Amino acid sequence: MRIAFFSDTHLGHRKFTKLDENGLNVREVDVMQTFRRFLDSIEKRDPDVILHGGDFFDVVRPSNLTLSHALQSLMKLQEKRGGRPFVVVGGNHEMPKVRGTGCALQLYNEVIPGFKAVYGDPEAVSLGEGHVLHCVPSSRVGDWEDLRKREKGTMLLMHGLIDGIEHGRPDLSPAKIEREYEFAFLGDYHLHQAIRDTVVYVGSTDYVATNFWKECGTPKGWMEVDTEDWKWTFHEVKPARRALDLPSIDASDMTLDEVGEAMLEQLAAALKSLDDDNPPIVRQVIVNAWPDLRREVPFTILQECRRQCLDYDLVTRAVSTKETQSATPERPRGQTLAMRWEEFAKEYEIPEDVNREGIVRTGEDYISEARRTSGED
Numbered sequence: 001m002r003i004a005f006f007s008d009t010h011l012g013h014r015k016f017t018k019l020d021e022n023g024l025n026v027r028e029v030d031v032m033q034t035f036r037r038f039l040d041s042i043e044k045r046d047p048d049v050i051l052h053g054g055d056f057f058d059v060v061r062p063s064n065l066t067l068s069h070a071l072q073s074l075m076k077l078q079e080k081r082g083g084r085p086f087v088v089v090g091g092n093h094e095m096p097k098v099r100g101t102g103c104a105l106q107l108y109n110e111v112i113p114g115f116k117a118v119y120g121d122p123e124a125v126s127l128g129e130g131h132v133l134h135c136v137p138s139s140r141v142g143d144w145e146d147l148r149k150r151e152k153g154t155m156l157l158m159h160g161l162i163d164g165i166e167h168g169r170p171d172l173s174p175a176k177i178e179r180e181y182e183f184a185f186l187g188d189y190h191l192h193q194a195i196r197d198t199v200v201y202v203g204s205t206d207y208v209a210t211n212f213w214k215e216c217g218t219p220k221g222w223m224e225v226d227t228e229d230w231k232w233t234f235h236e237v238k239p240a241r242r243a244l245d246l247p248s249i250d251a252s253d254m255t256l257d258e259v260g261e262a263m264l265e266q267l268a269a270a271l272k273s274l275d276d277d278n279p280p281i282v283r284q285v286i287v288n289a290w291p292d293l294r295r296e297v298p299f300t301i302l303q304e305c306r307r308q309c310l311d312y313d314l315v316t317r318a319v320s321t322k323e324t325q326s327a328t329p330e331r332p333r334g335q336t337l338a339m340r341w342e343e344f345a346k347e348y349e350i351p352e353d354v355n356r357e358g359i360v361r362t363g364e365d366y367i368s369e370a371r372r373t374s375g376e377d
Contacts, residue, residue, distance in 0.1 A: 001048045001049065001127070001128070001129050001131060001226075001227040001228075002045070002047045002048050002049075002224060002225070002227075003047055003048065003049045003050075003051060003185075003224070003225045003226075003227065004042045004045065004047035004049070004050045004222055004223070004224055005050075005051045005052075005185045005202050005222060005224075005225060006038055006042070006050075006052060006053070006202055006205060006221075006223070007052060007053030007054060007055070007159075007186075007187035007188075007201075007202050007203070007204065007205075008053065008054065008055045008091070008187055008188065008190055008203070008204035008208070009034075009035050009038070009052070009057075009204070009205045009206075010055055010057070010058040010093065010204065010205075010208040011031060011032060011056060011057050011062060011066050011070050012028060012031075012058045012059055012062035012063055012066040013028060013058040013206070013208045014028045015027040015212075015311075016281075016310065016311045018310060018311075024065065026310060027241075027310075028065075028066065030206065030239070030240045030241045031058075031205075031206050031208065031240075032066065032069050032070070034205050034206040034220075034237075034239045034240045035070070035073065035205060036073055037237050037238075037239075038205050038222055038237050039073055039074075039077050041222065041237050042077075042222060043077060043080065045224060045235070046081075047224065048084060048085075049084065049086075049087070049127050050081075050084075050085070050086040050087070051087050051088075051133070051157055051185050052086075052087070052089070053089060053091075053157065053158075053185055053186060053187020053188070053201075053202065054089045054090055054091025054092075054094075054138060054159030055091030055092065055093045055094065055188065055204075056070075056088055056091065056094055056105060057104055057105075058093050058094075059093060059094070060093075060094055060095070060103075061104065062094075062104055067104065070108075071108065071111070074086070074112050074115060075111075075112055075113075078112050078115060079113065081114070082113075082114075083113030084114050085114055085116070085125075085127055085128075086112070086114050086115045086116070087116050087117075087125055087127075087133060087135065087157065088105060088108075088115070088116070088118070089117075089118050089119075089135045089136065089137055089138075089157045089158065089187070090103060090105065090119030090120075090137035090138060090139070090159065091137070091138050091159040091187060091188065092138040092139070094119070095119060095137065095138055095139055103117070103119040103120075105117035105119050106119070118137060120137065121140065122134065122135060122136045122137070122140050122143050122146070122147040123147075124147065124150075124151045124153055127155075129227070130154070131155060131227060132151065132152065132153040132154055132155070133154075133155045133156075134147050134148065134151075134153040134155065134156045134157065134158075134181070135157045135158075136156065136157070136158040136159070136160070137159060138159040138160055138188065141158060141159070141160035141169070141172065142169075142171070144156065144158060144172075144177075145180075153181065154181065154182045154183075154227075155181055155182060155183050155184070155185065156177060156180075156181045156183070156184040156185065156186075157185045158184070158186055159186075159187040159188045160188050161188055161189060162174055162186065162195065164195045165189050165193070165195065174196050174199045175196070177196075177199055178196045178199050181198070182198065182227070182230055183198045183199075183200075183227075183230055184196075184198060184199040184200070185200065185202070185223075185225075186199065186200060186201045186202075187201070187202070188201075189201040189203070190203055190208070190209045190215050191203050191214075191215055191218050192218065192219065192220075192221065192234065197230075200223065200232065202221075202222060202223050202234075203215075203218070203220060203221070204220065205220055205222075205239070206220065206239045207239060207281075210362075211362050211365065212243070212365070213243075213245055213283055213365065216245055216281075217245060219234075219236045220236065220239055221234050221235050221237050222234075222235050222237065223235070240278070241278050241279075241280065241281065242274060242276075242278065242280040242281070243280060243281040243282075244270050244280050244282045245282075245283050245285075246266045246282060246283065246284045246285070247266065248286065248287045249262045249263065249266065249284065249285070249286045249287070251287065251288050251289045251293060251316075252287075252288035256296055256297070256298075259286065259293065259297065260297060260301040263284055263297075263305060263314075264301065264304065264305070267282065267284070267305055267308065267309075267312075270282070271308060278310075279308060279309050279310045280309055280310065281309065281310050281313075282309045282311070282312045282313065283312075283315060284312070284313070284314050285315045285317060286314070286315070286316045287317045288317075288318075289316040289318055290318075291318060293316050294314060294316045302314065313368060314368075315365070315368050316338070317338070317364070318338065337367055338364050338367050338368075341360075341363045341364065341367060345359055345360045345363055
């Protein structure tokens with residue numbers, strides 16, 4: 001039996017404020033286009049079973065547009081496949097927090113041939129050829145052992161973070177999961193990572209995480225698993241829109257004009273390397289920046305950069321304390337909010353296994369996003 005596995009499609013995801021010619025959020029359209037690319041790629045390999053690891057939708061109540069487009073895409077695929085199994089486990093994004101609200105996936109259970117979504121209690125699903133799939137939604141990840149005790153299964157499909165992944169639950173042992181199942185298909189973590197040879201996160205299909213730039217340098221794709229030997233292959237699929245994290249600009253020995261020229265040159269070189277006309281999502285980081293550099297960058301420079309991108313995120317990272325103390329008098333010395341956050345985050349007590357640098361950078365990204373949204377740029 002050959003199994004295709006993908007996860008965290010987050011259909012209905014919206015970001016930025018730009019709309020297309022039909023008045024639709026551009027990123028919502030991007031994510032749907034990427035979804036169709038995945039279905040096309042999977043269809044070409046013609047697997048016996050398709051699994052989805054959860055967060056099929058980005059919200060509990062997706063828009064009618066998202067529901068309709070996803071339904072059409074799945075109906076077309078499942079009709080071509082003759083209704084062979086397509087199993088989805090509920091993720092935290094689509095699972096309602098209030099009883100009685102219902103899950104959007106329930107609609108697809110009723111109308112799509114061979115489609116089965118498990119979003120309530122954990123459930124064992126027979127796939128044929130002696131294989132039983134244990135499906136554990138995000139709200140019940142702690143109950144996978146209870147399901148295992150009730151009924152034997154060969155595979156696990158679960159949406160949740162286990163031990164060995166950042167913020168993973170220490171009570172969800174990958175070694176124990178590996179002992180209990182021939183293969184564990186895991187969703188929720190957006191980066192493709194094999195915790196064990198047969199305990200694997202496939203990652204998300206597009207760049208939809210809160211910490212957007214962390215996942216932009218990683219490949220997106222789906223896994224093909226052969227149950228004969230449990231070997232798997234990762235098939236890369238490029239998202240519909242590129243996200244470019246440009247090389248940092250070191251402003252320590254540069255004038256403001258030189259910084260502006262470097263910004264334009266970096267962007268021009270990146271755009272030249274693209275193989276499509278879709279305006280990319282871009283981040284430009286400037287390191288060793290004086291406190292007010294971000295405000296001093298000429299509007300015409302920022303306007304030109306943003307004109308060529310879906311979104312252009314300019315991030316400045318200040319010089320270190322020692323460098324600030326020895327800075328020339330003409331440089332302003334007032335601390336920006338980003339500098340105060342970095343100073344606080346680097347001294348705040350956190351658990352040893354938490355990535356401090358990641359916390360610092362995430363906070364800076366949030367501050368940058370807030371300033372851009374409020375029109376301070």
